[in-house]
Amino acid sequence: xxxxxxxxxxxxxxKRDLPWRNTQNPYFIWLSEIILxxxxxxxxxxYYNSFITNFPTVFDLAKAEEQEVLKLWQGLGYYSRARNxxxxxxxxxxxLDGQFPETxxxxxxxxxxxxxxxxAIASICFNQATAVVDGNVYRALSRLYGIDTxxxxxxxxxxxxxxxxxLIDTKQPATFNQAIMEFGARLCKPKNPDCNSCPFNNxxxxxxxxxxxxxxxxxxxxxxxxxxxNYIVVLSSDQKTIIEQRQGNGIWQNxxxxxxxxxSKEANHSTIYSEIEELNVLKGKIFQLSVFNQKPIIHKLxxxxxxxxxxxxxxxxxxxxxxLTSSIQSYPVPILIGNFxxxxxx
DNA sequence: AACTCGGGGCC
DNA sequence: GGCCCAGAGTT
Numbered sequence: 001x002x003x004x005x006x007x008x009x010x011x012x013x014x015k016r017d018l019p020w021r022n023t024q025n026p027y028f029i030w031l032s033e034i035i036l037x038x039x040x041x042x043x044x045x046x047y048y049n050s051f052i053t054n055f056p057t058v059f060d061l062a063k064a065e066e067q068e069v070l071k072l073w074q075g076l077g078y079y080s081r082a083r084n085x086x087x088x089x090x091x092x093x094x095x096l097d098g099q100f101p102e103t104x105x106x107x108x109x110x111x112x113x114x115x116x117x118x119x120a121i122a123s124i125c126f127n128q129a130t131a132v133v134d135g136n137v138y139r140a141l142s143r144l145y146g147i148d149t150x151x152x153x154x155x156x157x158x159x160x161x162x163x164x165x166x167l168i169d170t171k172q173p174a175t176f177n178q179a180i181m182e183f184g185a186r187l188c189k190p191k192n193p194d195c196n197s198c199p200f201n202n203x204x205x206x207x208x209x210x211x212x213x214x215x216x217x218x219x220x221x222x223x224x225x226x227x228x229x230n231y232i233v234v235l236s237s238d239q240k241t242i243i244e245q246r247q248g249n250g251i252w253q254n255x256x257x258x259x260x261x262x263x264s265k266e267a268n269h270s271t272i273y274s275e276i277e278e279l280n281v282l283k284g285k286i287f288q289l290s291v292f293n294q295k296p297i298i299h300k301l302x303x304x305x306x307x308x309x310x311x312x313x314x315x316x317x318x319x320x321x322x323x324l325t326s327s328i329q330s331y332p333v334p335i336l337i338g339n340f341x342x343x344x345x346x
Numbered sequence: 347a348a349c350t351c352g353g354g355g356c357c
Numbered sequence: 358g359g360c361c362c363a364g365a366g367t368t
Contacts, residue, residue: 032363033363034364035363036362036363036364037362037363037364037365038361038362038363038364038365039362039363039364040361040362040363041362041363043362044362044363078364078365080365080366081364081365084365084366111365111366112364112365112366113365114364114365114366115364115365116363116364116365117363117364117365120363132363134362134363134364135361135362135363135364136362136363137363139361177363178363181363182363184363185362185363190360190361190362191360191361218360218361249367
């Protein structure tokens with residue numbers, strides 16, 4: 001029996017029952033694939049359920065406000081996925097009359113959809129034999145064939161895409177693609193793969209050479225930089241605070257936050273005091289400054305460590321331009337801010 | 347080709 | 358503390 005058939009047989013015996021596996025509706029499949037980019041199934045699952053409940057069709061998603069979409073995405077990370085998802089929903093409704101594109105070439109034109117996602121949708125929804133290459137596929141094929149080409153290079157992608165394309169069962173591409181991914185996720189895991197019960201343990205090159213833990217090969221990514229964030233939490237006499245929307249191209253684009261003062265090293269009381277005297281909303285006003293957490297909260301991202309302090313500014317005046325503290329839970333915020341809001345309990 | 351974009355789980 | 362996760366967009 002060939003590898004493709006063996007993978008499919010393994011899958012049919014071992015697959016998880018996941019909500020997006022009971023449909024070929026391209027809107028649902030698209031949604032699930034975007035959510036699952038760089039995200040484990042267990043983490044993405046509640047977000048998928050939330051989205052299909054709040055936006056049952058692409059029309060519902062298209063007519064929502066971006067803030068609403070970001071709010072539902074809050075905590076999942078990589079927020080450009082949410083912004084691109086929303087933009088593509090609008091595109092499908094206004095330009096394509098609500099009709100989801102049906103070929104790989106058309107699907108990949110959607111914002112936020114690359115080779116992997118277009119292949120997944122084209123195969124699962126439209127029975128097109130386009131092989132997916134994700135982290136699971138890299139791992140399974142690099143081990144099975146003993147391929148040490150670095151996966152995060154152009155050559156690596158081409159090598160594994162070509163191999164997966166040769167292996168795909170053209171009569172059941174949807175099942176094959178999901179089978180190889182499930183195999184990588186559940187059996188051929190990064191750590192402690194279950195080689196004892198693997199259907200390929202008689203031919204796996206990496207197992208025979210005892211180099212399972214060396215594959216796949218991935219070039220090191222760049223170093224982590226440290227930053228010092230100081231969030232200014234204003235509390236006015238009329239129960240208001242200041243929040244602003246993040247602009248520009250950095251992290252958390254279009255999410256909300258308290259006014260941020262970034263310093264080159266850990267800030268102390270006097271530094272922050274003189275900084276906030278310059279804030280327009282506080283100019284000439286009387287306030288008391290205290291720190292919420294003396295010890296910085298270290299928020300770890302893939303390539304930044306954010307040493308964060310929350311500073312409380314008590315104002316004995318009203319703040320006409322502020323927002324009610326009772327309403328801040330409706331704004332999409334980074335989880336770093338969300339955790340603070342929960343703990344501070346306004 | 348290198349860099350950027352989150353948050354959580356696992357070891 | 359390092360690596361990984363149903364990757365994509367920008368420079």
